[in-house]
Amino acid sequence: MDELIKLHAATYxxxxxNYMNTQDERALYGVEKxxxxxIKENILPEEIxxxxxxxxxxxxxxxxxxxxxxMNFLLEAMISYGLAMQEIQMLREEKHVLESEISVAASMxxxxxxxxxxxxxxxxxxxxxxxxxxxxxxxxxxIKGTDGSxxxxxxxxxxxxxxxxxxxxxxxxxxxxxxEESMSPKSILKNLNRVVERNVxxxxxxxxxxxxxxxSEQKLRxxxxxxxxxxYYCAKNDTFxxxxxxxxxLGVSPDTEYxxxxxxxxxxxxxxxxxxxxxxxxDGERFIESQEILSIIRKYAYLPAQEMVxxxxxxxxxxxxxxxxxxxxxxxxxxKV
Amino acid sequence: MKPxxxxxxxxxxxxxxxxxxxxxxxxxxxxGTVDQARIATAVSELARNIYLYAEQGQICFEIIDTIERRGxxxxxxxxxxxxxxxxxxxxxxxxxxxxxxxxxxxxxxxMDEFDIRSEVGEGTKIKATKWIR
Numbered sequence: 288m289d290e291l292i293k294l295h296a297a298t299y300x301x302x303x304x305n306y307m308n309t310q311d312e313r314a315l316y317g318v319e320k321x322x323x324x325x326i327k328e329n330i331l332p333e334e335i336x337x338x339x340x341x342x343x344x345x346x347x348x349x350x351x352x353x354x355x356x357x358m359n360f361l362l363e364a365m366i367s368y369g370l371a372m373q374e375i376q377m378l379r380e381e382k383h384v385l386e387s388e389i390s391v392a393a394s395m396x397x398x399x400x401x402x403x404x405x406x407x408x409x410x411x412x413x414x415x416x417x418x419x420x421x422x423x424x425x426x427x428x429x430i431k432g433t434d435g436s437x438x439x440x441x442x443x444x445x446x447x448x449x450x451x452x453x454x455x456x457x458x459x460x461x462x463x464x465x466x467e468e469s470m471s472p473k474s475i476l477k478n479l480n481r482v483v484e485r486n487v488x489x490x491x492x493x494x495x496x497x498x499x500x501x502x503s504e505q506k507l508r509x510x511x512x513x514x515x516x517x518x519y520y521c522a523k524n525d526t527f528x529x530x531x532x533x534x535x536x537l538g539v540s541p542d543t544e545y546x547x548x549x550x551x552x553x554x555x556x557x558x559x560x561x562x563x564x565x566x567x568x569x570d571g572e573r574f575i576e577s578q579e580i581l582s583i584i585r586k587y588a589y590l591p592a593q594e595m596v597x598x599x600x601x602x603x604x605x606x607x608x609x610x611x612x613x614x615x616x617x618x619x620x621x622x623k624v
Numbered sequence: 625m626k627p628x629x630x631x632x633x634x635x636x637x638x639x640x641x642x643x644x645x646x647x648x649x650x651x652x653x654x655x656g657t658v659d660q661a662r663i664a665t666a667v668s669e670l671a672r673n674i675y676l677y678a679e680q681g682q683i684c685f686e687i688i689d690t691i692e693r694r695g696x697x698x699x700x701x702x703x704x705x706x707x708x709x710x711x712x713x714x715x716x717x718x719x720x721x722x723x724x725x726x727x728x729x730x731x732x733x734x735m736d737e738f739d740i741r742s743e744v745g746e747g748t749k750i751k752a753t754k755w756i757r
Binding site (some may be wrong): 333334337340359362363366367370373374377378381 | 656657658661662664665716717726729730733734
């Protein structure tokens with residue numbers, strides 16, 4: 288570092304001499320560059336003041352006493368700035384370490400919670416889930432039953448970031464441990480509720496909707512634990528209807544029972560499941576209306592389901608200046624035949 | 625290595641006296657202007673800690689002059705409340721200064737060597753040394 292200081296010091300002196308004689312803008316541009324080099328090498332402000340004092344001694348022969356004292360005074364005033372600069376540098380490095388730890392955790396989470404979108408005859412599925420920060424507190428999962436049915440879980444932890452993400456891993460492993468057959472939406476929620484109640488801090492809440500599509504009966508069975516499931520699009524009438532379901536959020540009381548609902552699905556009908564990261568998108572300070580979401584979905588309804596959800600996400604990402612406030616998950620099922 | 629000069633700290637004005645003594649010794653030893661200012665700031669920080677938290681204590685300066693190297697060592701001793709969690713006070717951003725770069729991490733940066741011992745209810749002893757480059 289000392290060698291570098293000497294090199295920059297020489298340049299500084301040269302530029303200063305030049306400026307004293309000419310007051311030329313080029314010298315000022317030069318010192319801007321030297322100054323950046325100093326910052327890059329973590330040269331502290333008191334060292335620069337000292338460099339200036341030395342340089343002036345060489346450049347000028349008639350420096351007066353007052354000037355010299357004043358420069359020493361300035362140097363003294365710079366010491367605390369130098370310390371603050373070093374502290375910030377250290378905090379910046381620590382932040383960097385934390386960020387890379389979180390990004391490892393985030394990719395681990397992706398692997399742990401990963402679910403593949405199944406292909407089911409006669410069903411077009413689109414899904415997108417984007418975290419507001421690095422880790423996702425939303426969760427969705429597909430379970431393809433041996434009887435041809437499709438189970439869909441969608442959940443949201445109140446809160447976001449790392450604690451929310453840790454919670455979701457638990458949900459996923461609890462669900463994995465259930466035998467896939469004989470699990471109806473209401474019994475899945477009932478079981479998960481017990482797991483959450485026992486294992487999660489009371490200040491954390493998880494809302495969840497579990498839906499099961501049974502192709503042979505053209506039927507969707509679903510239950511909700513405090514989760515606004517989303518919307519149902521009826522192709523015959525060309526209308527959207529809110530899917531209504533009542534149920535207590537997971538983890539509040541150990542013996543909660545859940546109600547199960549049914550919906551008959553016909554050709555070109557759509558089921559739209561989402562989390563509140565979608566419904567609570569904001570345009571400036573204003574929450575968007577559900578009509579807005581539906582009109583955007585309608586706008587892209589001519590596309591395949593995956594392109595639909597991608598485009599809807601892009602629309603709201605843009606509306607929120609590319610800064611999501613909450614994790615965003617949107618899932619669309621369309622019956623093709 | 626033997627103690628060469630000490631300053632008692634019990635009122636704010638004593639901080640100035642300690643700074644001055646530290647600076648003069650540093651100057652006599654041949655430290656440059658920047659290091660003199662750094663040493664004075666470190667003295668200031670240690671003396672202010674004594675004044676604020678321990679009410680009474682002492683800062684002593686020793687000149688270290690061996691064949692290999694020369695430097696100035698300062699030892700701040702107080703019989704104040706002591707520090708329960710040293711790791712915490714040595715953390716950046718923790719200090720009561722509200723992250724202005726000062727505090728004990730600041731002293732550590734200003735000096736080349738830094739050591740702290742503290743017992744709750746008994747007091748704190750901090751030793752810091754700067755070498756002439």
